[in-house]
Amino acid sequence: MHQRSRVRREDGAASSGPQPDFRPVVQSVFSRLVECGARYDAAPLFPLDSVEILRRSGLQRVFAPPASGGVSFADSRAENAALLDVLRIIGRADLSLGRIFEGHVNALKLFTWLGSDEQRARLASALDDGAFYGVWATEPPPGVTVRREVTDWLLTGSKAFATGAGGLAFAIITARREDGDTQLVVVPADDAGRTDLSGWRVRGMRATGSGSYDLTGMQPSEDQFLGDPGDYTAEPRFTAGAWRFLAVQSGGIEGLLAETRLAMSQTARNDPLQRLKFAEAVAATRTAYLWVREAAQRAADDASDAPDFVRMTRGVVERAALDVMELSARIVGTRSAFDGQRIDKITRDLSLYLRQAGPDYARDQAAIAWLDHDVWGEGDRLW
Numbered sequence: 001m002h003q004r005s006r007v008r009r010e011d012g013a014a015s016s017g018p019q020p021d022f023r024p025v026v027q028s029v030f031s032r033l034v035e036c037g038a039r040y041d042a043a044p045l046f047p048l049d050s051v052e053i054l055r056r057s058g059l060q061r062v063f064a065p066p067a068s069g070g071v072s073f074a075d076s077r078a079e080n081a082a083l084l085d086v087l088r089i090i091g092r093a094d095l096s097l098g099r100i101f102e103g104h105v106n107a108l109k110l111f112t113w114l115g116s117d118e119q120r121a122r123l124a125s126a127l128d129d130g131a132f133y134g135v136w137a138t139e140p141p142p143g144v145t146v147r148r149e150v151t152d153w154l155l156t157g158s159k160a161f162a163t164g165a166g167g168l169a170f171a172i173i174t175a176r177r178e179d180g181d182t183q184l185v186v187v188p189a190d191d192a193g194r195t196d197l198s199g200w201r202v203r204g205m206r207a208t209g210s211g212s213y214d215l216t217g218m219q220p221s222e223d224q225f226l227g228d229p230g231d232y233t234a235e236p237r238f239t240a241g242a243w244r245f246l247a248v249q250s251g252g253i254e255g256l257l258a259e260t261r262l263a264m265s266q267t268a269r270n271d272p273l274q275r276l277k278f279a280e281a282v283a284a285t286r287t288a289y290l291w292v293r294e295a296a297q298r299a300a301d302d303a304s305d306a307p308d309f310v311r312m313t314r315g316v317v318e319r320a321a322l323d324v325m326e327l328s329a330r331i332v333g334t335r336s337a338f339d340g341q342r343i344d345k346i347t348r349d350l351s352l353y354l355r356q357a358g359p360d361y362a363r364d365q366a367a368i369a370w371l372d373h374d375v376w377g378e379g380d381r382l383w
Contacts, residue, residue: 037094044206046167091251114227166195181229
């Protein structure tokens with residue numbers, strides 16, 4: 001369960017000791033998550049059983065603030081290394097669940113960075129009750145607003161592509177104040193009357209239930225406001241935090257590679273052209289992993305170049321996923337498209353998941369930074 005390493009704490013003091021390794025925990029429930037993933041993809045429904053498996057395993061609160069019952073990691077590098085493995089393995093089992101869990105972790109990190117002592121105490125109580133959280137920022141025009149109405153605050157508007165709408169207990173949402181700043185607000189996310197999944201008719205990521213959620217008329221109290229206005233988009237954490245969904249996607253690529261290998265007949269394994277395709281898939285898969293691993297460490301350091309490094313990593317992961325999907329289809333053939341096959345499900349899920357907003361813009365911004373200087377960093381710059 002533990003690996004020994006020498007690390008540096010937040011206060012700068014060196015410490016050595018066993019660092020948490022949660023891979024065995026996720027691997028112990030992996031086959032059950034795969035089975036549930038297939039069932040909820042076919043339904044499609046919010047994966048209640050899968051979420052319950054994660055809760056019972058203890059993973060639901062590992063990455064919460066220590067004050068809320070989370071693990072006290074030696075430093076942010078150790079935490080990101082552990083989180084990288086958990087996200088990859090869950091993504092390997094079921095990308096829809098990986099997206100839900102990644103959103104939950106994003107919310108937990110916001111409580112760590114921005115939450116008050118009272119808010120972290122309420123988070124602890126909610127986690128005791130089995131709650132999972134999400135973060136919803138996408139919205140149709142004119143967007144979500146929060147304004148003062150005499151003595152109360154009032155929300156107006158709705159969220160779109162709200163992962164886990166109606167299934168999660170709570171969501172941290174973005175709302176525009178009257179002065180134009182963005183405020184984070186913690187709201188209930190399980191109101192069926194506010195949930196509309198009718199528009200979530202997709203080929204992949206079906207079980208995420210990323211429909212719309214109407215916030216109009218909600219009256220949050222100020223103790224539901226998380227952080228100060230503008231905190232949510234503070235860099236480098238805002239952009240660099242994308243490494244977490246890249247870790248889930250990387251796990252999906254790994255799952256596709258593993259399933260492709262299993263599907264290869266002995267004839268295919270004896271064919272040098274098929275082996276060449278498989279070797280290309282292995283290289284692409286591990287390349288994605290190595291870039292995401294490096295991005296996680298840059299993000300942990302709050303490095304000024306971390307956003308551009310993560311932007312470049314997005315392109316690397318996308319290219320690897322597209323290549324492995326094509327190579328898998330060419331190796332396995334028609335069987336890769338059969339309904340009920342793991343290869344088909346992973347391919348459908350990845351195809352949609354890769355459409356996270358603005359991949360071309362992210363790669364362009366990374367290129368601008370690299371043209372200025374080698375973002376890879378001190379000690380190994382090429383220019």
